[in-house]
Amino acid sequence: DTAVSQTPKYLVTQMGNDKSIKCEQNLGHDTMYWYKQDSKKFLKIMFSYNNKELIINETVPNRFSPKSPDKAHLNLHINSLELGDSAVYFCASSQAASGGETQYFGPGTRLLVL
Amino acid sequence: GESVGLHLPTLSVQEGDNSIINCAYSNSASDYFIWYKQESGKGPQFIIDIRSNMDKRQGQRVTVLLNKTVKHLSLQIAATQPGDSAVYFCAETPNDYKLSFGAGTTVTVRA
Numbered sequence: 001d002t003a004v005s006q007t008p009k010y011l012v013t014q015m016g017n018d019k020s021i022k023c024e025q026n027l028g029h030d031t032m033y034w035y036k037q038d039s040k041k042f043l044k045i046m047f048s049y050n051n052k053e054l055i056i057n058e059t060v061p062n063r064f065s066p067k068s069p070d071k072a073h074l075n076l077h078i079n080s081l082e083l084g085d086s087a088v089y090f091c092a093s094s095q096a097a098s099g100g101e102t103q104y105f106g107p108g109t110r111l112l113v114l
Numbered sequence: 115g116e117s118v119g120l121h122l123p124t125l126s127v128q129e130g131d132n133s134i135i136n137c138a139y140s141n142s143a144s145d146y147f148i149w150y151k152q153e154s155g156k157g158p159q160f161i162i163d164i165r166s167n168m169d170k171r172q173g174q175r176v177t178v179l180l181n182k183t184v185k186h187l188s189l190q191i192a193a194t195q196p197g198d199s200a201v202y203f204c205a206e207t208p209n210d211y212k213l214s215f216g217a218g219t220t221v222t223v224r225a
Contacts (some may be wrong), residue, residue, distance in 0.1 A: 004157075041152075041201055041217065041218045042215070042217055042218070043158070043203065043215040043216070044215070045212055045213065048212075056212060090157050090158070092157075102148065102160050102163060103148075103160075103213060104160065105150075105157035105158045106157050106161070107155075107156055107157050108155075108156070108157050
């Protein structure tokens with residue numbers, strides 16, 4: 001019955017590697033998001049897709065590339081991983097891309113770059 | 115730039131007491147506000163929301179107060195329980211879908 005799920009939960013990798021994080025929502029929502037939470041718990045939006053189309057692209061290095069094969073999935077691929085990419089990455093979804101829509105979060109992917 | 119912030123990074127409260135968590139925001143265009151709770155090792159979980167045309171909204175054991183004049187938001191938790199120990203975030207959006215989150219307040223409930 002998981003509403004928003006992410007895989008993997010933990011990811012430990014070496015600098016310079018390429019990795020992907022997957023997200024799926026079974027809520028029937030149209031909009032999905034990726035957030036990054038740093039070591040001080042600060043949450044910042046990275047990307048958002050609405051019906052498979054990119055609608056938010058914050059100032060994120062182009063090593064990060066989101067992909068939405070359908071509106072229930074939003075994956076995040078990261079090239080050439082750096083130490084500063086270590087963080088918790090959260091996927092979220094909402095019914096629509098409009099103000100006032102509650103966003104539901106996944107459990108997070110804890111990425112550690114060594 | 116516009117930001118959302120919390121007054122205190124930590125709050126320690128005795129079990130059974132009421133908790134008040136404060137949040138200040140600077141974007142006067144914000145019209146929708148949300149409180150999230152994040153337990154250790156989990157994602158943020160929706161608690162309660164309020165729109166700018168209201169100044170108070172109540173849920174189960176929680177109340178959100180909005181003072182638009184001073185751009186202040188608070189979350190009150192009645193009869194705080196051990197399960198309320200978590201990091202609490204306020205978030206706001208100025209009529210779009212980009213939520214801006216505050217830094218979070220860590221609430222610790224003492225037995």
